[in-house]
Amino acid sequence: MNTPSHTTDLQRLIAHTLRWGVTVACCIALCGGVLYLVRHGAEPMPDYRHFCYDSAATQHTEYTTLAGIWHGICAFTARSWIQLGVLVLLLTPLLRVLISLIGFLRERDWLYAAITAFVLSVIVLNSIGGC
């Protein structure tokens, strides 16, 4: 059924990807977090009791749009750095699906390659479509 050597290779690759992805994401978020606390730690905590769809996304482009996050990273905005860490974390499951796709293609398992490609496209299209 499976070619064992390929499968274990890929499993090791997936395990490494997940571990590194999570570690890198945490490090970035931690750096951003320390910066955030140094700058805003003494301020009273932000009001999270009300969420408003109209203003939440547009008022804080430094962590809601890719361009805004990128801009904030260059300007050393703490919130943008934290959000970069969050984005790296979001990438880890996506990378895992991508590696599985490569694995199915190498095994010439076309049915599952198609299924995996479909799942991947749903995630990517939904992410782009929301912009």
Next chain:
Amino acid sequence: MTTLVFTFILLAASLLAGLVGALTGLGGGVVVIPVLTLGFGIDFHYAVGAALVASIATSSGSGSAYVREGITNIRLGMLLEIATTLGAVAGALVAVWLRSSVIAIIYGAVLLLTAAAQQRRCSDHDGVVGSAMARRLRLFGTYPQRDGTLKAYELRHVGGGFGVMLVAGVLSGILGIGSGVLKVIAMDGIMKVPFKVSTTTSNFMIGVTACASAVVYVQRGNIVPGIAFPVMIGVLIGALTGARLLHKLDVGLLRRIFCLVILAVAINMIYMGFTGGFEH
């Protein structure tokens, strides 16, 4: 409360959430929501964003250990992932129109189901005869046992499992949690997948499902950096510690105690949802 104090309390609470989530098998996301909403009075829409971050952190963090042992059934996970990702996209679309109290009631209902499912005994489903559909889709597999030998298993009712996964996806899109309970019901209860395989495959799926709706939540501003970073770091450390402790501790008593806590939180959520306690 200053931002510094808030961050450290949230970090400690998230650590505990990750620990309990790993020990009980519920995942970090489920525990984070009541901590934020009931504990801090934070709007449900922010809590859902934090739960998404917690779900992915738990899934990827503990996933690195599971994959290596070769228990996860990637084919099965990927096939069911069609249902959960489509469901999650739909759930994230619907979530915009839902008031906090409605989300609270849905969350409470999922918790009630979780408490009920905790009463089940985990089974390895020996001697299951697989269906023709599952055979054609090549979903049968093997998993390593304690003595190192591989054990083969079969499964059935692919369609039924797929249907429940669609619901799991919608709930995940609305609540941000992995809805691990529905995933285990689908795989363990309906498809008769061995317990070890269904929990690890469910863990794999939780990350991918959460990922499907997470970017939309980032763009809407539900995922706030000030909440996301203590939650992410706390849950991850807690979940990794929990996964280590799991082998050494007898978690039976903990699970029974926790079951009562879940019930109390569920009733509280549903009550506050109906009486409008979340509409400030």
